[in-house]
Amino acid sequence: MNQPDFEQAMRTLAAQAVSPVPLPDVDLIWQRAAVRERRRQAELVLRPVRLAEWLACVVCAAAGVALLLTLDPAVLRLAGMAFSIAAGVALALVRTLTADE
Amino acid sequence: MEPMSREGFAAFYQQTAPRLRGYLARLAADADLADDLLQEAYIRLIHAAPVEEAERRAYLYRTATNLAFDHFRRARREQTGLRFWKLRQPVAAAPRDPATGVQRIFALLNPRERALLWLAYVEEASHAEIAAALGCGEKSVRVLLFRARRRMEALLARHNIKGGEKP
Numbered sequence: 001m002n003q004p005d006f007e008q009a010m011r012t013l014a015a016q017a018v019s020p021v022p023l024p025d026v027d028l029i030w031q032r033a034a035v036r037e038r039r040r041q042a043e044l045v046l047r048p049v050r051l052a053e054w055l056a057c058v059v060c061a062a063a064g065v066a067l068l069l070t071l072d073p074a075v076l077r078l079a080g081m082a083f084s085i086a087a088g089v090a091l092a093l094v095r096t097l098t099a100d101e
Numbered sequence: 102m103e104p105m106s107r108e109g110f111a112a113f114y115q116q117t118a119p120r121l122r123g124y125l126a127r128l129a130a131d132a133d134l135a136d137d138l139l140q141e142a143y144i145r146l147i148h149a150a151p152v153e154e155a156e157r158r159a160y161l162y163r164t165a166t167n168l169a170f171d172h173f174r175r176a177r178r179e180q181t182g183l184r185f186w187k188l189r190q191p192v193a194a195a196p197r198d199p200a201t202g203v204q205r206i207f208a209l210l211n212p213r214e215r216a217l218l219w220l221a222y223v224e225e226a227s228h229a230e231i232a233a234a235l236g237c238g239e240k241s242v243r244v245l246l247f248r249a250r251r252r253m254e255a256l257l258a259r260h261n262i263k264g265g266e267k268p
Contacts, residue, residue: 009253018122023139024140037148
């Protein structure tokens with residue numbers, strides 16, 4: 001077995017462990033953490049608004065589907081379909097916008 | 102427990118970052134990626150619920166290791182997707198620090214083996230500390246470490262690396 005080679009290899013790696021390239025700036029890391037925390041707080045404040053938007057879209061979509069099912073005339077049926085599609089798209093958009101990173 | 106102050110964080114960073122960057126650089130085999138992971142690990146430490154001072158280092162290594170493994174999983178998924186859609190793979194940028202012979206051999210191990218060997222033989226961490234960093238049992242560490250060491254020895258022999266570098 002080449003045990004000495006292994007041990008020497010690990011010693012070589014250990015000797016090369018610390019890079020001469022300067023570390024990322026500590027203040028920059030602290031600031032990035034602060035910015036992320038502020039953004040998280042802002043998202044928390046906006047959460048009820050997002051929920052209301054989401055509920056409004058669900059209601060619109062449900063209404064559209066109900067309209068489509070209950071109304072007989074072809075034109076109204078088309079209008080209901082368009083309405084449902086629009087609500088569905090809005091719902092998808094809101095979900096995308098409110099999705100976590 | 103008090104959250105970490107800016108000064109406390111700066112002192113902890115200066116004390117731990119050089120070694121952690123070395124670990125991430127070898128784990129990721131990419132110096133730029135290592136710096137990204139390093140920064141993310143410290144940001145998560147700042148955001149974490151106050152961690153006992155004695156636990157901070159373990160928390161940091163666990164977070165950094167998880168971030169690196171998540172990155173590898175994501176990269177593998179992306180590559181699978183690119184292959185499925187027959188899209189061209191992105192061309193990797195030239196490495197900032199060209200790898201030496203031993204570093205190239207080390208990069209041939211899988212990420213878990215690299216993490217195990219580094220923590221055990223460079224950081225000289227105990228089996229309990231390694232288990233905490235990698236999220237596995239202490240008994241598993243013993244077996245996995247043995248296998249990783251055997252694999253590294255075999256690679257060194259196959260690539261004819263003597264005394265740590267090419268003859």
